Amino acid sequence: MTPPMNRPDRAAALHKARARATATPDDPSWPLHLAEDLHGIRADWKTSAEVCADAAWAARSAGRSVLDLLSPEDVHATNRDPVTTRTLAHLYLSALRFDFRCPTLQRLVEQLAQPARLALSSRPALATGTDPIVLFRVAGALRRLGRYDEGLSAIDRAIDCLPPGDISVHADLVRERSLLCAARDLHQHRSPTRTSSGATS
Template sequence: MTAPPARPDEPARARALTSLGTAARSRIDAAADWITPLADDLDRIGATWQESAQVCSATAWHARRVGRDTAGELAEIEAPPRSFTEPRWRPRWHLYCTALRFDFRCRALDTALHGASPLDVESADPYIRAHTAFAVLGQSKPAGLTMLDRLLADPEAAGSREVLHVVLHGLWLGHLLPHRPQRILRVASLGPLARPADPIALMRTAAALRQLGRYRAALATIDDAIDALPAGDATVHADLVRERTLITTALDLTRDRPLVEEPDTQ
């Protein structure tokens, strides 16, 4: 794949995408139809897959927070074709994949995506292909690791914050995957998540360090995640506090014996 063409006015483009997301959130809050207008607007401005993934992931998260069933609402609208290559259907696929991922519905997502022919899946954009890997990783199937490596060999995919979040989420869910914590640390250290510090990536990192027995490093990392989280996101804040509790509990259990930290073998 080639990199998307540079936009002549990046600030104006960013403002346009922000405006689309704001309008969608307003429709969500008003209990109005928001999926079709958002998909049509993204198609109208010729959104790249990266732009669609950015807007759709943020909007689907907002819909989930206020109790909207994105996957269910999509099922009531005209279903997208079994091809992933038509740009006008891209936002609907992005919303559908993201909604199922936020609900940890790995099996449902696996069935939905692999119902298409392998050619269709391979021709999909990196954000959709990341969800095919997520669905397998989240079920602790080692085949997902091969899919992950193949995906991240694509510079477009490895350079996308949204793609990295998807596969990091899959690794975090796939508790029985071999070398899981080391894999998490490797993905979380990639540029789009490391600069600037991303609170979700830091939380996944802290969980991996905890699994490796590196509790003090885990505690420092989860505190960095809490500091990096913007104010007002109570749901994510609760997740961070829950991980911090797991880490401090592990520290308390080691208080009366020497703490041997396992080396980070990435």
């Protein structure tokens, strides 16, 4: 019988799996060990995605990107058990997202079988308002829509959510904030001119 989600022993096992994965980025077999751990605790899709995102981020921060260990074939593999396939897919897709490899990520998802794409789109959203990469993308979309104040709010939250010392991603977020400020200032500068022209014509 599946143990309840809130049992202390399961929570401890989940914590151990997360710690083990993030503590051994130099071990090339850590993704498979993580898959074993997640299988052992019967992690659901959302839990797997969250743990894998943490592990991929830790590996990236240590200069040992998951992209050096896995390949697109690991996402499409059909010769593994479902939990291992899901774990490797979560790790690889998270690594692509953290590196801002959006075209590659899009192509990879488009190559999935149609049922897998419908299933992926129906999963619960992982963005809880605390993922800096998601907030970064939201801010860019809002800028292109001309919703500058909302975009600034999103990018400010993204900067607040960044782990300490992440210089490379911080620079990308600061650049997006500068673009938002410039676009907003240009829009505000043009608006009175159009109003004045309309009033005098």
